[in-house]
Amino acid sequence: xxxxxxxxxxxxxxxxxxxxxxxxxxxxxxxxxxxxxxxxxxxxxxxxxxxxxxxxxxxxxxxxxxxxxxxxxxxxxxxxxxxxxxxxxxxxxxxxxxxxxxxxxxxxxxxxxxxxxxxx
Amino acid sequence: xxxxxxxxxxxxxxxxxxxxxxxxxxxxxxxxxxxxxxxxxxxxxxxxxxxxxxxxxxxxxxxxxxxxxxxxxxxxxxxxxxxxxxxxxxxxxxxxxxxxxxxxxxxxxxxx
Numbered sequence: 458x459x460x461x462x463x464x465x466x467x468x469x470x471x472x473x474x475x476x477x478x479x480x481x482x483x484x485x486x487x488x489x490x491x492x493x494x495x496x497x498x499x500x501x502x503x504x505x506x507x508x509x510x511x512x513x514x515x516x517x518x519x520x521x522x523x524x525x526x527x528x529x530x531x532x533x534x535x536x537x538x539x540x541x542x543x544x545x546x547x548x549x550x551x552x553x554x555x556x557x558x559x560x561x562x563x564x565x566x567x568x569x570x571x572x573x574x575x576x577x
Numbered sequence: 578x579x580x581x582x583x584x585x586x587x588x589x590x591x592x593x594x595x596x597x598x599x600x601x602x603x604x605x606x607x608x609x610x611x612x613x614x615x616x617x618x619x620x621x622x623x624x625x626x627x628x629x630x631x632x633x634x635x636x637x638x639x640x641x642x643x644x645x646x647x648x649x650x651x652x653x654x655x656x657x658x659x660x661x662x663x664x665x666x667x668x669x670x671x672x673x674x675x676x677x678x679x680x681x682x683x684x685x686x687x688x689x
Contacts, residue, residue: 492678494623501580502615502623502666504678516677552622562611562670562678563628570622 459483461553461568468574469543479536479553479568487511487531490556492564493538495549495573503549506538507556521547543575581606581667581681588687589657597684599650599667605679607648611670614643614652617683618663626665627652654686662688 465477477493493505506517506527515527526539536553553568582600589595599606599614606612612630615623625634627643630650640655650669654661667681 501683502617502668502680504668504676504680507677516673518676557625557628561629561632562609563613563625564615564623564668565625565628565634567622567624 459555459566461555461566463551463553463568463571466551466571466573468576470577471543471545471575473543474539474541475543475573477538477540477551477553477571477573479538481534481536481553481555484555484566486529486534489558491527491529491536492554492556493527493536494552494554494564494567495547496552496570497546497549500549505551508536510558540573543573545575547573548575549573581669581679583665583667583681583684585682586685586687588689589654590689591657591659593657594653594655595657595686596654597652597665597667597686599652599669599681601648601650601669601679603648605669605671605676606645606650608672609670610645612643612645612650613668614641615666615668616661616663617666623666657688659688662686 460482492507508527524542528537550570554564555566557563557565614627617623630645631643
C-alpha cells in the first residue's frame with residue numbers, strides 16, 4: 458500500500474533554514490507528481506508546492522516563492538522541501554502528498570504530516 | 578488569490594443528508610472540472626473523498642457524492658453516520674498561471 462513518511466521538522470528561529478524529507482513506497486514514485494500542503498495550527502489547508510513526476514516542472518504558492526525549493530530523487534523514492542528564510546507564518550503541519558495522476562488534479566495519498574515551528 | 582468559500586459548519590441527525598457548498602470564481606471552480614473534497618478527522622491527515630467533481634476513490638462509501646454548477650461545487654453526504662463527523666475541505670485546480678491549487682477554509686460537519 459502507498460506510504461508517505463515525512464521527517465525533518467522541528468523548532469527553528471526566524472530567518473533560518475530547514476529541509477523536509479518524504480520517503481515514499483507502495484507506488485512507482487517516478488510516475489507521479491508530488492505536492493507539499495501545509496496546515497497552520499487550527500487553520501485550514503494551504504497548498505504550497507508541486508513537482509512533476511520527472512522533477513522538471515515546479516510551481517509554488519506566491520508566499521514561498523524564492524524561499525522554498527521542492528525537489529525529488531526518483532532513484533531514492535524521496536521528496537524534499539528546502540525551506541529558507543523561514544518566517545513565523547510558515548509555522549504549520551507540512552504534509553507530503555501524492556498526485557492522483559492520469560490527468561486528474563487531485564491529491565490521493567497524504568503522509569501523516571510533520572510539524573514545523575518557527576519561533577524565536 | 579482568495580480561498581474558496583465554504584460554510585463554517587453544517588449539522589444533521591443520523592440518517593439525514595447534508596450538503597456543503599464550495600464557491601469559487603471563473604478562474605478556478607468555474608473553469609475546471611478539477612474539484613476535489615477531503616475529509617479530516619481531528620489530529621489526522623486529510624483523506625480524498627471526491628475527485629474530478631463527482632468521482633469517488635475506491636473504498637469511499639457511495640453516501641458521498643459531488644456536483645458542480647457554474648462557480649459552485651457541492652458535497653452531499655446522504656444517510657449521515659456518526660463517523661462522518663469531521664472537517665471537510667474543497668479544493669480546485671486554478672491553473673499553472675495562477676495559484677495552481679486553492680482550498681476552501683473548511684466546513685465542520687456535526688452529527689447531532
